[in-house]
Amino acid sequence: MSAPRVVVTGIGLLTSNAHSVDGFTVALREGKSGVKEITRFDTGWPFRQGGEVELPPEDEDPKLDRVSELAPAASTAYGVLLLGGGVFACTERSPC
Numbered sequence: 607m608s609a610p611r612v613v614v615t616g617i618g619l620l621t622s623n624a625h626s627v628d629g630f631t632v633a634l635r636e637g638k639s640g641v642k643e644i645t646r647f648d649t650g651w652p653f654r655q656g657g658e659v660e661l662p663p664e665d666e667d668p669k670l671d672r673v674s675e676l677a678p679a680a681s682t683a684y685g686v687l688l689l690g691g692g693v694f695a696c697t698e699r700s701p702c
Contacts, residue, residue, distance in 0.1 A: 620680050622657030646672065 622640025
């Protein structure tokens with residue numbers, strides 16, 4: 607028996623210039639870059655430019671590490687993926 611195939615039919619995004627697929631598309635079309643001075647950590651290099659994901663102040667919690675802060679926003683972006691598209695397993699009854 608072969609391994610099941612999986613088809614991803616949508617995407618969710620959490621980037622430095624947008625937090626949704628639609629917002630990212632607009633940012634790209636308008637030439638909006640998410641690159642600016644890095645503020646969350648010392649790069650250890652003379653340059654300090656990069657793309658950091660900005661969260662609204664109410665979503666930031668100084669008691670949490672950065673990954674824990676971003677997880678709810680990322681899961682929301684993934685939730686949009688599941689609602690807008692989906693992840694489906696290919697089966698004999700439902701081939702891809």
